[in-house]
Amino acid sequence: MIKNFPVIIPAIYLTAALLIPLLRSRHERYAHSIALSAVFAAALVSINNIYYVINNGTIHYHFGGWTPPIGIEYVLDPLSAFVVFVINSVVFFILIHAVKVNAIELHSKEIPYYSVVMLMMLGFNGMIMTGDFFNLFVFLEISSLSVYGLMAMGDRGSAFASFRYLLLGTIGASFFLLGLGFLYMVSGSLNMSDLKEIIPLLSNSPVLIIALTLMVTGVGIKMAVFPLHGWLPDAYTLASSSTSALIAAIGTKVSAYVMIRILFFVFGVEYVTEIFPVTLVLGWLGAAGIIYGSILAIAQKEMKSMLAYSSVAQIGYITLGISMANPLGFIGAVLHIINHAFMKGALFLVAANLRIRTGHSDISRLHKVCAKKMPVTMACFTVAAISMIGLPPVAGFFSKWYLVLGAVDNRQWIFMGVILLSSLLNAVYFFRIIENVYIKSSDSDEEMKSCTLAEDEPGFSMIGPLVLFAMTLLLLGLFNVYIVNNIILLMMPPGL
């Protein structure tokens, strides 16, 4: 039983994804219950996986009994167990919130919605745990197709935004496949641990340079690194509320994990920094993305598009942390993966609450009656905003702290300046909302009245997850030393 741990989570999601479409349309409420219990079971199993892997070491699971490099394997080492835990727990909180939101926004489409959500989780979990590159491509496409389908279930222009994301995402995955083709031609193996042995023998080959470039470009498109981020603002803004929360919180993080795997665990730190310095390019692109995302976020009038550009900036942080290629930068990048997943999840849930209660999420139309009518929502928004800006003791401060220390370690003063400047820019656009909500009184009477729709605070299922997110951010901040010492230090790639 123990050796089966890696397969349990995808098996749970596949079972749920197969059971939900068989429900009759009268039993729509059961769709949500099946989905929620599947995610809950997966989250518990992922906690168990982390304990087991930290105490007993890496698990290798050989599919079909064939040993690698002939067969496909799943590798559960501290990094993959950690990211699996992050995405399953974030999706658990978001799905608790989603029951009322989807009953209002997506009324009769709940059965297809939840089964596609289960397929998306299957894709993401498989992508994280796999140890074989072609298996990674297959799960990447499974999760991407599910996201295209989820995004189209909305209104206004969401189907068009989903089509643009389909074009760009498929081009990205195809570049990844092309790079993988070059890698396979020159090395003969597709298994990650096998490639780690073979690549040092091939250091002078120009084919490896092409392979690395194409694979990093392909994964960069899915991860929304600065010049390749064009699909992200429209996609996050126009999708329905809980879909935005789901894909914003986990979609790009999983691609960031894939980038870490390719750069540090397969090609090796020495190849990526000295023989062919991809990390230099990634560093500058990350810094440019941070500044670009923050400045454009200030210019947005609507909360969801502001959060989308802010996501571009946060992905820039993770890219910058990866590019530093030293222990502190790595810790900063991994911590930022978990922090940003929780922070963006919380922020998009706040936007969803605002949309459900007031019908819009424009920033200029918020005013202090909203704070009186939705005190808990706005309090959680403030906690998440403080974390995004990077003030102690909330979680965001510590990941930025490690990133700054990593930049100082590398003597890259420009990057240190970029990180500090962007905290100031983040403060500008978050304080704008906090000022509108707590201080500004409205210009017109209709706006004051429009905030008195229905009940005052949304029901428990809509504020419960927000409170959980806020508490988790506080806990992540207070206990971050424990997390860094006991989990993240174990997942350091060799040679760092």
Next chain:
Amino acid sequence: MNRIDESPIVLIVCRVLSPFIMLFGLYIIAHGHYSPGGGFQGGAMLAAGLLIIRLALGTTLSELHFRRAWGLPAGVMGVLIFFAIGLVTMFMGGEFLNYEYFIIPGITGAMLRSMTILLVEVGVGLAVMGIIVSIYDDLMDGKGN
């Protein structure tokens, strides 16, 4: 424009060809574990056999051939067959889809692996057929007459 009145040649040729296309599709599935062929390819041929009737006769008449409501359950059943075989091998002590551990009464060794691959291919072919036909039906949405 009523499709049925358009051309008797198209009508007759499609009606005659469709069972042969589906038979060929079954042939491709059955050869998958031993020679070129397999689940995906055979499933696509089976779907082609069904779609040619939908294109020639229109949606109302093709309900008699393969009902619209059977598409999605066929797909889900196919994936369930694949998944159930994997789970059975897991419960019998091996890893997921380790064909050595599957139970077919009376066969062992390489023959067991062969036959289990055949079952898995049948599941995959059924799934591919069901999904392609249900995609076509959803796109047409009753407008195919």
Next chain:
Amino acid sequence: MEFFLGHYAYWFIIVLLCIGLYTIMFKRNLVKKLIGLSIFQSSIILFWVSSASKWNATVPIYDSAYSIENTANYINPLPHTLMLTAIVVGVATLGVAFALFVLVYKRFKILNEDVIIQEMKSESE
């Protein structure tokens, strides 16, 4: 000359890839962009399949005339099987894209990118 004639497969793949990317970038109709995407994916599948071939080797099905001990007699079957999966992924992508087209058409009544972007901008103001 050897550079062109010896590697003609790769030149063909490069031409297909450029045609695909050009179509995705510069055509205004959404269906034409999808056709470009399909051409692009086909070129990558062709690349993998062409990497499997060997001189004087036959199809990888056991043939009693060629000894099975010497693997240079049979071409490499692994890229072919991997590309079967990639073709299915491409078909699934086409299926999702067609469903998206139906939704976009219902909403905007036209499948031209410029007109749709214009309408979306005027909606959000």
